[in-house]
Amino acid sequence: MTTTSSPVRFNTSARAKSATRRPSRSHWRKAKALADGRPGVSVLFLDELDLSNALQEHGSAQPRKSVDANPLRIGGKTYARGVGTHARSEIAIELASAAARFDAVVGVDDEVEGRGSVVFEVWVDGRKAARTDILTGSETADISVDLTGANRLVLVVKDGEDGIGWDHADWADARLTLNPSASTRPKTVEVSEWAYAALPSPEPYLLVPKGVGAVVGGKFTFQVTAAGSPPLSYGARNLPDGLVIDAETGLISGTTREAGEFDVEIEVSNALDYARRTMTISVLDLAYGMPINPEIRGPRVVGTTPGRPFLFLIPAAGEAPLGYSARNLPEGLVLDEATGIISGSVKRPGEYKVELCVSNPHGTASRQLKIVAGDHKLAQTPPMGWNSWNAWGMSVSAEKVRAAADAMVESGLASVGFQYVNIDDGWPGVRDERGEIRANEKFGDMKALADYVHSKGLKIGIYSSPGPTTCGGMEGSYQHEQQDALTWAKWGFDYLKYDWCSYQSVVTPTCRADHQKPYKIMRGALDKCDRDIVFSICWSEREVHIWGPAVGGNLWRTTGDIVDTWESVESIGFRHAGYDAYAGPGHWNDPDMLVVGKLGWGPNVHPTRLTAHEQVTHITLWSLLAAPLLIGCDMSQLDDFTLALLTNPEVIDVDQDPLGKAADRKSAEGRTEVWARPLFDGAMAVGLFNRGHEEAPATVRWRDIGTLGKCRVRDLWRRRDLGVFEDSFTARVPRHGAMLLKVVSVSD
Numbered sequence: 001m002t003t004t005s006s007p008v009r010f011n012t013s014a015r016a017k018s019a020t021r022r023p024s025r026s027h028w029r030k031a032k033a034l035a036d037g038r039p040g041v042s043v044l045f046l047d048e049l050d051l052s053n054a055l056q057e058h059g060s061a062q063p064r065k066s067v068d069a070n071p072l073r074i075g076g077k078t079y080a081r082g083v084g085t086h087a088r089s090e091i092a093i094e095l096a097s098a099a100a101r102f103d104a105v106v107g108v109d110d111e112v113e114g115r116g117s118v119v120f121e122v123w124v125d126g127r128k129a130a131r132t133d134i135l136t137g138s139e140t141a142d143i144s145v146d147l148t149g150a151n152r153l154v155l156v157v158k159d160g161e162d163g164i165g166w167d168h169a170d171w172a173d174a175r176l177t178l179n180p181s182a183s184t185r186p187k188t189v190e191v192s193e194w195a196y197a198a199l200p201s202p203e204p205y206l207l208v209p210k211g212v213g214a215v216v217g218g219k220f221t222f223q224v225t226a227a228g229s230p231p232l233s234y235g236a237r238n239l240p241d242g243l244v245i246d247a248e249t250g251l252i253s254g255t256t257r258e259a260g261e262f263d264v265e266i267e268v269s270n271a272l273d274y275a276r277r278t279m280t281i282s283v284l285d286l287a288y289g290m291p292i293n294p295e296i297r298g299p300r301v302v303g304t305t306p307g308r309p310f311l312f313l314i315p316a317a318g319e320a321p322l323g324y325s326a327r328n329l330p331e332g333l334v335l336d337e338a339t340g341i342i343s344g345s346v347k348r349p350g351e352y353k354v355e356l357c358v359s360n361p362h363g364t365a366s367r368q369l370k371i372v373a374g375d376h377k378l379a380q381t382p383p384m385g386w387n388s389w390n391a392w393g394m395s396v397s398a399e400k401v402r403a404a405a406d407a408m409v410e411s412g413l414a415s416v417g418f419q420y421v422n423i424d425d426g427w428p429g430v431r432d433e434r435g436e437i438r439a440n441e442k443f444g445d446m447k448a449l450a451d452y453v454h455s456k457g458l459k460i461g462i463y464s465s466p467g468p469t470t471c472g473g474m475e476g477s478y479q480h481e482q483q484d485a486l487t488w489a490k491w492g493f494d495y496l497k498y499d500w501c502s503y504q505s506v507v508t509p510t511c512r513a514d515h516q517k518p519y520k521i522m523r524g525a526l527d528k529c530d531r532d533i534v535f536s537i538c539w540s541e542r543e544v545h546i547w548g549p550a551v552g553g554n555l556w557r558t559t560g561d562i563v564d565t566w567e568s569v570e571s572i573g574f575r576h577a578g579y580d581a582y583a584g585p586g587h588w589n590d591p592d593m594l595v596v597g598k599l600g601w602g603p604n605v606h607p608t609r610l611t612a613h614e615q616v617t618h619i620t621l622w623s624l625l626a627a628p629l630l631i632g633c634d635m636s637q638l639d640d641f642t643l644a645l646l647t648n649p650e651v652i653d654v655d656q657d658p659l660g661k662a663a664d665r666k667s668a669e670g671r672t673e674v675w676a677r678p679l680f681d682g683a684m685a686v687g688l689f690n691r692g693h694e695e696a697p698a699t700v701r702w703r704d705i706g707t708l709g710k711c712r713v714r715d716l717w718r719r720r721d722l723g724v725f726e727d728s729f730t731a732r733v734p735r736h737g738a739m740l741l742k743v744v745s746v747s748d
Contacts, residue, residue: 044185044186045081045175046176050187051091057089066168073111073170074140074170075110075138085169086157087169088157089157092195096182097182098182098186100179102122102145102174102176102177105140105141107140110138115565116169117161120158121156133205153176157197165604202229204228204275205275208277213611214282215640218640220252222607229271232269233269236264238264240262240264241256265277282612284616284641297653298416299417301585303373304345305378306348309531311459312457315414317649329342333371346371354368377586382627382655384418384655385458385461385495386420388424394425396423401453402449402452408635411638414457418646419458427440428476450492454492459494463499464497466521467500467502485522486525489530495533498522509541512543515544516550519553539560554588562591564595565609566736568595569614574621577665578664579662580663580677583660584661596631597638597639605634611736613736624654650719658680661678670692674687674705685740686743695737698730700728702727705743708745711745712743712746
């Protein structure tokens with residue numbers, strides 16, 4: 001079995017499987033001495049060999065660089081020597097008994113920011129001499145193999161049983177220790193077809209995340225991913241009460257009963273070997289579940305342009321059947337009392353206060369919805385919906401989009417205000433003889449797709465680039481801006497994500513005006529359409545939040561792409577201190593999509609690599625920032641924990657607050673921070689964050705958030721009143737965790 005620094009947990013100091021002992025410290029000192037030009041054991045670095053003979057499924061092997069030509073960096077450490085590859089790959093070396101040992105440090109390169117999963121193998125004269133477990137994230141392994149008398153060495157990288165996406169694999173400090181008496185020098189030989197990389201691994205492997213989330217009282221299912229010669233047998237120790245594992249399939253399921261952190265030891269075995277890993281199941285006490293009595297949720301204000309199509313599904317929950325009614329609808333709008341869909345077009349500009357009512361046999365709920373009709377009045381609150389990219393990447397299809405729309409309604413997401421179903425890159429085909437863009441074969445009839453989404457009361461979004469091509473190399477909108485805008489409107493699209501991508505191939509920006517120009521052109525094109533289309537500017541330069549409103553953007557990406565790691569979420573989210581002045585009704589800072597649920601950037605998905613507490617921090621911070629909430633997961637695999645994060649109406653109310661004032665950092669002590677934003681009802685929404693690696697107390701002082709005296713505090717994630725506190729409130733916050741509070745001043 002794989003040896004590790006502890007008997008169970010595979011961590012960053014794990015060794016590869018090998019039949020030989022690890023070289024002594026003196027061996028490493030001698031090897032490094034030669035590299036420095038001092039006398040010692042003769043060493044040949046892997047990056048000194050001819051790598052053009054390697055066989056690699058994506059890209060080519062790079063000496064002293066990653067496969068993307070960046071410095072070699074794994075586990076947070078940069079290496080001067082080594083080879084960057086990509087799964088699958090094979091490097092074959094003819095030794096002719098000239099080498100005594102092969103050593104390397106291996107892992108996934110940090111350039112993929114925690115994505116990717118790989119297995120490294122070393123084959124000597126047709127025998128597997130070493131292998132690692134599946135390595136992900138910052139995990140590394142030391143490989144040391146005895147080559148005494150060996151004639152052929154093959155270095156193999158396989159994918160981690162989930163496809164080759166992001167599998168940037170490094171052989172760092174890879175070196176051959178040579179025999180002093182050797183008369184020949186090792187050399188690579190051409191690999192023309194797979195010898196080992198395509199072979200299934202007979203030994204068992206485990207691929208599980210470091211942690212997953214669950215909610216008290218919620219259903220839990222988790223499929224352990226493993227490989228190896230069948231039959232495989234599964235086991236688990238320290239499962240939370242209420243959960244069991246199927247020994248034949250590896251499915252963990254049940255209903256969690258109590259909150260806590262459970263370090264679960266998962267094992268898979270077959271006749272050859274076994275593998276173990278530890279996965280933390282965090283069972284959190286979060287409010288979750290649909291009410292019996294009717295409730296109206298979601299935005300309290302929406303915008304529209306007079307004379308253009310209007311569509312709004314009243315976000316409501318409660319035991320079915322629900323009945324809907326509305327008073328004071330503006331002229332031109334009608335309500336379907338069975339579905340809760342308001343449609344039509346507002347005839348005249350103005351602000352209309354509509355009284356919505358939802359009822360069922362258990363009662364009635366009412367709420368005011370303000371409809372603002374005028375020019376450029378869209379996105380009165382941050383858009384909420386789904387985007388295909390983080391789940392499917394370029395593998396998105398019409399079928400997946402329809403499934404997302406179905407799930408948005410059936411899961412209850414639409415009942416809290418999620419309404420946009422957005423297609424990212426991957427849809428464009430070619431232009432016809434008139435220059436009109438067509439969808440590719442995965443999509444076909446785009447109007448039929450838009451009609452399907454609209455039939456559910458939802459809206460649909462599309463993607464393009466101001467350059468000749470999209471980020472994925474498909475047809476962009478360069479010199480076809482007006483034509484494309486009219487086509488999207490004809491199809492019935494309601495939202496455009498416009499991604500900078502290849503624009504720099506036709507224009508080299510030298511000033512801010514150069515960055516603004518393509519977005520001004522598209523804004524003008526959208527204004528000439530007879531349909532409201534929300535305009536999302538995808539990041540082109542760091543100060544887009546300053547000029548985004550001037551070019552007609554409704555939202556703008558403020559950062560690069562997010563990935564499902566704590567480092568990514570933390571660096572993107574907390575950098576928004578001081579950005580609050582640039583957000584408001586109709587124009588929002590966009591720190592990118594949500595990375596909860598199952599993601600993969602296509603075509604295979606995996607559970608988010610964020611821990612449960614990191615996911616709570618993610619949603620808490622985005623809601624305080626008044627950020628667009630665009631889900632990025634496979635909507636067909638939503639679990640109870642993910643839904644608990646996304647359907648809490650009191651958390652959503654913070655994000656959708658009609659005042660539109662984003663949060664800012666109010667205080668910081670050590671690794672804890674307090675962020676707060678004012679709400680329309682006079683209360684303050686407050687986030688307590690712990691960016692540190694250990695549980696710690698966090699304190700909000702009333703003076704820091706602009707109030708004094710006594711305040712009533714409510715825990716929004718648990719939907720629970722905590723009491724009245726004078727001058728301040730303190731709570732212990734888990735590592736990388738958060739609390740979201742509503743603070744209301746009370747008189748004596």
